[in-house]
Amino acid sequence: MELGQVLEALPPLTDPNVLVGTGTRDDAAVYRIAPDRALVATVDFFTPIVDDPAAYGAIAAANALSDIYAMGAMPLFALSIVGFPRDRLDTGLLAQIVAGGAAKLAEAGVPVVGGHSVDDPEPKFGYAVTGEVHPDRMVTNQGAQPGDLLFLTKPLGMGLVATAIKRGLCPEELAEAAIAVMAQLNREASLAMLAAGVTAATDVTGYGLLGHLRNFAVGAEIDSRAVPYLFGVRELAGLDLFPDGSRRNHAALDAVVDWDDLPEVEQLLLSDAQTSGGLLVAIPPASADSFRAACPKAVVIGSVTPGDRIKVIS
Ligand code: CO
Ligand code: CO
Secondary structure: OOHHHHHHHOOOOOOOOEEEOOOOOOOOEEEEEEOOEEEEEEEEEEOOOOOOHHHHHHHHHHHHHHHHHHOOOEEEEEEEEEEEOOOOOOHHHHHHHHHHHHHHHHHOOOOEEEEEEEEOOOOEEEEEEEEEEOHHHOOOOOOOOOOOEEEEOOOEOHHHHHHHHHOOOOOHHHHHHHHHHHHOOOHHHHHHHHHOOOOEEEEOOOOHHHHHHHOOOOEEEEEHHHOOEOOOHHHHHHOOOOOHHHHHHHHHHOOOEEOOOOOHHHHHHHHOOOOOOOEEEEEOHHHHHHHHHHOOOOEEEEEEEOOOOEEEEO
């Protein structure tokens, strides 16, 4: 059974206040509490992906907030989730992880109001974040229109970097640059997309760029040469350091992607599993310039087309 299918075993959602549930693989759940107010809820945690404990905490925090920002919502507060081998590792490390996460949440103006920890042979860290959005202004992964431009707000390559770090093969400058990218909040990008009349958005994480684009359930044309990668990532791709998740993503895309004559290594780059990636945003062409001005790091990587196939231009 594929992990995604496990959710299908849940009873169907019948509560009319559930505005976004499990059906559309969206970034967060949305629950209406008043005609003009809805809560947005998400949870995200993972095992260490970098060596620096404070950076791990900061990345986990930015990543957990990201699903809230992808929905066009404002985060309100967070609860921490901790798994830690207290007999095997110094709890001073955990204190640094927690402090790194709290500092990143403070940057976003989000208090940590509680949490839960368990003894765990492998460290895990993350947050359940609750946010708020006006039900008429929430942004989901459904709604992109043919002609919309597709913007990406962070470079790709984090899956490769994480594997390279684990194997001791990542150049120091690349690891530092990747940490800076992963710890970056998607807040500005979220505010910019709201101002520009975004039609659909998601953050790019475990399923990779094309896996998350697929959840838009529209056709798209992606210019492979326009997709931004962190410097040095192509060298890691040449060393074949793709994690298993990226290979699974690639295999799953076969049914919906026309690869043109793109070399396999480029296909894997577009399928690479990301941690705390940027927002993938569909913007009507008339608003593209204002979005670009408000979010200068955003790059156009393609456009929405009729149908449901993703065509990659090599
Ligand atoms: Co997400
Ligand atoms: Co998530």
